[in-house]
Amino acid sequence: MKAAVLYEYNEPLVIEEVELDPPKAGEVQVKTGAAGVCRSDLHFMKGQARTILPAVLGHEASGTVEAVGEGVTTVKPGDRIILSFVPNCGRCQYCTTGRPNLCDLHASTAGTLFDGTMRLHKGDQRISHFGKVACFAEHMVVPEAGCIPVSEDVPMEVACLIGCSVTTGVGAAVLNAQITPGSSVAVVGCGGVGLNVIQGARLMNASKVIAVDINEGALEFATKFGATDSVNAKHEDPVARVKELTGGQGADYTFEVFGSGETVETAYAMARKGGTCTVVGIAPQGDQANIEAVTLVRSEKVLKGTYYGSARCHVDMPRIVDMYQSGKLSIDDIVTRRYSLDDINEAYEDLDNIGIGRGVIVFP
Ligand SMILES: NC(=O)c1ccc[n+]([C@@H]2O[C@H](COP(=O)([O-])OP(=O)(O)OC[C@H]3O[C@@H](n4cnc5c(N)ncnc54)[C@H](O)[C@@H]3O)[C@@H](O)[C@H]2O)c1
Ligand SMILES: [Zn+2]
Ligand SMILES: [Zn+2]
Structure with a gap:
């Protein structure tokens, strides 16, 4: 099958034929429908992670x-699914205390399937499975726990965005911050994920939702998802302006x-006394935020x-699908660019250079 392979950090992905072994017990083979162009993958391409x-x-x-391994009972060939990038074991201390997104077994087997081995290879050269998903390829082999069934009438592009940006953004607002009605909210970074934090804030009836970005186009786009005010951090001091607003x-x-x-420093500084700053973005490894310690206290x-x-994928993704179907979340409109797998390097250049809404790789 065709896949995009990262061999070296800071080098383009290589589009080539690779082999994918069939699913083992507890695993599922999936034909890829759509794959989102999320910034998290870019951090790995750049070697920042x-x-x-x-x-x-x-x-x-x-x-x-397409096919299921021995013992798989929750999905069958023909089912349409959303993939979770944290398939969870169901047994570790995090899974059993209601925090499956922090599953220990998933973290300790990063890059491989749960048994510590890989199904992807090119001859003798093993190839790792990012997030136990590895969707920059025509087919995937994933753990059964990473499969969330979704109905026929949800387009593949929409289902794919629920796999990361929508769940992450809406979850940050609803499940993590638990925004209360009438509050004021500021969102620093209004790309694919930030737009969904904004939608989440709207869902929680925030009175003011301030979009902060350095891209004027992204700020304008954010108003369609519920931003009430916008601040261009390139042209004015975002902390002073959010305080003013x-x-x-x-x-x-x-x-x-x-x-x-x-x-992170900016977002923390623009929170009021007693306010909450939630960090969603993944900073490069080693990058530090300088917070004046006493402000936490005073x-x-x-x-x-x-x-x-902070989502529990098997519970929260179906809820997000329901909110999409009842018109409470706009997801179709987030997709602004479509690419084939052959154009994936261009898709990532566009993420950095154009960066309005979300790009999606569509598979025929
Ligand atoms: N916590 C999680 O589980 C999780 C999940 C998905 C993505 N992420 C992370 O969330 C972040 C956003 O991902 P994305 O796919 O939405 O990226 P994106 O590129 O679509 O959006 C980032 C936005 O930030 C803006 N920006 C850049 N510099 C800025 C500045 N100084 N001030 C204000 N805005 C600025 C950009 O113009 C862009 O609009 C990434 O770090 C990604 O890795 C985290
Ligand atoms: Zn992502
Ligand atoms: Zn676990």
Whole structure:
């Protein structure tokens, strides 16, 4: 099958034929339907985060089940599914205390399937499975726990975005920050994930949702998803402007959705006394945020992170599908660019250069 393989950091992905072994017990083979162009993969391409190389990246995905390994009972060939990039074991301390997004077994077997081996290879050269999804390929072999069934009438593009950006963004607002009605919210970084934090804030009846970005086009686009005000951090001091827009106080809830120490400082600084700053963006490894320690005490600010929107995929993804179907979340409109797998390197250049909404790789 055709796949996009990362051999070296800071080198283009190589589009080539690779082999995929059939699913073992508890695994599922999936025909890829759509794959989202998320910034998290770019961090690995740039070497800002590390994985086992060579690797097939891609973690925001949907597809159709083609075959199942021994013992698989929850999906069957022909089923349409959303993929989770944190398939969870169901037994570790995090899974059993309601935090499956932090599953220990998933983390300790990063780049491989749960048994520590890979189904992807090119001859003798093993190739790792990013997020146990590896959707920058025509087919995937994934754990059964990573398959969330979805109905026929949800387009593949929409299902794929629920696999990461929608669940992460909406989850950050609803499940992690738990925004209360009437609050003020500031979102630093309004790309694929940030737009969904904005939608999540709208869903929670925030009164003011301030979009902060350095891309004027992204700010304009954000107003379609519920942003009430916008701040271009390239042209004005975003902290001063957010304070000005919130009666001199700062916002009740702020979100960092770009991924750098510097934007974490910005998002933290624009939270009011007693406010909460939630970090969604994945900063490069080693990048630091300088927070004046005493402000945590004197202003009782809360600084916290959220992984996968703190979602429990098997419960929260079907709920997100319901909200999409009842018109409470707009997902179709987030897709602004479509590519074939052959054009994936261009898709990632566009993410950095154009960056409005989400690009999606579509599979015939
Ligand atoms: N926590 C998680 O589980 C999780 C899941 C998915 C993605 N992420 C991370 O979330 C981040 C956003 O991902 P994305 O796919 O939406 O990326 P994106 O590229 O689509 O969006 C990032 C946005 O940030 C803006 N930006 C850049 N510098 C800025 C600055 N100084 N101030 C304000 N805005 C700035 C860009 O213009 C862009 O609009 C990435 O770091 C990604 O890895 C985290
Ligand atoms: Zn993602
Ligand atoms: Zn677990």
